[in-house]
Amino acid sequence: DAGVTQSPTHLIKTRGQQVTLRCSPKSGHDTVSWYQQALGQGPQFIFQYYEEEERQRGNFPDRFSGHQFPNYSSELNVNALLLGDSALYLCASSRDRVIGNTIYFGEGSWLTVV
Amino acid sequence: DAKTTQPTSMDCAEGRAANLPCNHSTISGNEYVYWYRQIHSQGPQYIIHGLKNNETNEMASLIITEDRKSSTLILPHATLRDTAVYYCIVRVAGLAQKLVFGQGTRLTINP
Numbered sequence: 001d002a003g004v005t006q007s008p009t010h011l012i013k014t015r016g017q018q019v020t021l022r023c024s025p026k027s028g029h030d031t032v033s034w035y036q037q038a039l040g041q042g043p044q045f046i047f048q049y050y051e052e053e054e055r056q057r058g059n060f061p062d063r064f065s066g067h068q069f070p071n072y073s074s075e076l077n078v079n080a081l082l083l084g085d086s087a088l089y090l091c092a093s094s095r096d097r098v099i100g101n102t103i104y105f106g107e108g109s110w111l112t113v114v
Numbered sequence: 115d116a117k118t119t120q121p122t123s124m125d126c127a128e129g130r131a132a133n134l135p136c137n138h139s140t141i142s143g144n145e146y147v148y149w150y151r152q153i154h155s156q157g158p159q160y161i162i163h164g165l166k167n168n169e170t171n172e173m174a175s176l177i178i179t180e181d182r183k184s185s186t187l188i189l190p191h192a193t194l195r196d197t198a199v200y201y202c203i204v205r206v207a208g209l210a211q212k213l214v215f216g217q218g219t220r221l222t223i224n225p
Contacts, residue, residue, distance in 0.1 A: 004157070033212060042201065042215030043158065056212055090157055092213070100146070100165075103213060105157035 002027065004106035006091050012112045013081050021076040021109045025093030031055075032074040033103070034066060035090040043090055049074055050096055078111075086113045117141065118202045123220040132189040134219050136202030139183045144206050147178060149187050151198040152218070158201065161187065192223045 005024045013019050025032050031050045035043035045058040049068035068074045072093075078085055088110055094103040119137045126132040138147065146165050150158040162169055162176045164185075169176045175188040189196055201218040205211050 035213075037155070039155075042217060043213070045212035045214070048212060058212065088155055100163070102148075102160050102163065104160060105150075107157045108155075 004029075004091055004093050004104050006089075006106035006109050008109055009107065010110045010112075012114060014114055015081055015083060017081050018077065018079045019081060019111060021078075021089050021091075021111070023074045023076070023091030023093075023106060025072050025074070025091075026104050029093035029095050029104075030072050031094045031096045032068055032072065033092045033094075034074070034076045035092065035105075036060070037088040037090060037108070039087070046076070081113045083113050086111060117204045117214065118216055120200070120202055120216060120219045122217065123222070125222050125224055126189075126192050128194060128223050128225050129191055132192040132196065132221060132223070134187040134189075134200050134202075134221065135184065136187070137184045138202070138204050141182050141204050142206075145204045146206070147176065147182075147185050148203045148205060148213075149174070149176065150201045150203065150213075151196075152201070153195075153198040158215075161200075194223050194225065197221060197223045 004026050007022045033048040034046040037043040046060050047057040048055050052068045063079045065077045088108045090108045091106045092103045146163050148163040149161040152158045162174050164176045178185045199218040199220050
């Protein structure tokens with residue numbers, strides 16, 4: 001049973017460019033969340049997708065957007081990249097409304113903006 | 115803001131039990147305590163969670179005080195591979211909420 005998978009694992013972009021990160025949730029999971037982790041900090045919640053809709057959003061600008069597909073996979077898009085967007089981007093999946101559920105994380109995508 | 119407080123760092127000798135404390139004095143009755151760890155900035159790894167009873171799995175044990183205001187994660191026989199940042203998080207299980215991470219405890223296992 002594959003866990004949460006993310007791609008690409010590493011990428012380098014230039015300021016002003018746009019980036020798309022991809023995530024496949026753990027089998028049986030229907031909810032996907034995205035987190036940003038700057039160096040030396042804990043992960044920060046960006047947003048969550050369920051039933052192809054954004055359900056919750058953290059304190060991130062509109063440059064950060066996402067999408068969830070019918071197969072529950074998800075994409076994170078960041079436009080007009082800034083140097084400060086350099087971080088580890090984590091995808092997490094879970095099953096909605098299951099008592100005692102657990103959220104599982106992927107290994108992340110390292111984004112460097114130069 | 116995170117609802118938990120943890121020591122910034124801890125050390126433990128290899129082969130000994132590592133006991134990681136966490137305070138969550140404002141925890142609500144329907145909130146679970148979850149523990150994750152993160153090794154070398156890989157993705158956070160789920161360890162264990164509990165509501166009010168002590169829990170044990172193949173990785174660790176979780177001891178929750180009777181008033182639920184604090185808990186301790188126990189790694190019974192720490193190895194060098196247990197060196198990581200450990201996060202204690204409270205959340206309502208059953209609702210796919212966001213996780214609010216604090217700074218965690220940096221645990222170093224010494225040979």
